[in-house]
Amino acid sequence: QVQLVESGGGLVQAGGSLRLSCAASGSIFSINAMGWYRQAPGKQRELVAGISSGGRTNYADSVKGRFTISRDNAKNTVYLQMNSLKPEDTAVYYCNIDSGRGYSYWGQGTQVTVSS
Numbered sequence: 001q002v003q004l005v006e007s008g009g010g011l012v013q014a015g016g017s018l019r020l021s022c023a024a025s026g027s028i029f030s031i032n033a034m035g036w037y038r039q040a041p042g043k044q045r046e047l048v049a050g051i052s053s054g055g056r057t058n059y060a061d062s063v064k065g066r067f068t069i070s071r072d073n074a075k076n077t078v079y080l081q082m083n084s085l086k087p088e089d090t091a092v093y094y095c096n097i098d099s100g101r102g103y104s105y106w107g108q109g110t111q112v113t114v115s116s
Helices: none
Strands: 003-007 010-013 018-025 034-039 046-051 057-059 067-072 077-082 091-098 104-106 110-115
Touching (some): 018 110, 034 067, 077 091
Parallel strands (some): 010 110
Antiparallel strands (some): 034 046, 034 091, 046 057
16 A cells, blocks of 8 residues: 655744655655645645656746755655745645656645744
């Protein structure tokens, strides 16, 4: 059973920082891209940041310059450093690992709440 365990969420004041981690364990034999998604109440799930197998990154315009995604392939772990947080960043954040073979794995979600 493949499991992605997320950690690092919580409550923070506007302007603060959080670092999310997502560690995968189990029978994962291939990994392509990794990413972070979020879903706020009443909104569609959106891609926040992605990182390719070669380390290339992309970000949603709303977080560009504030968030940084990184990965540790040896640990099957993806991170999201979130700085200058805004109330609009409040959402459940989900990590995702793309196998590159037509399926992906999802984390359980971690709540990020940014107070004003």
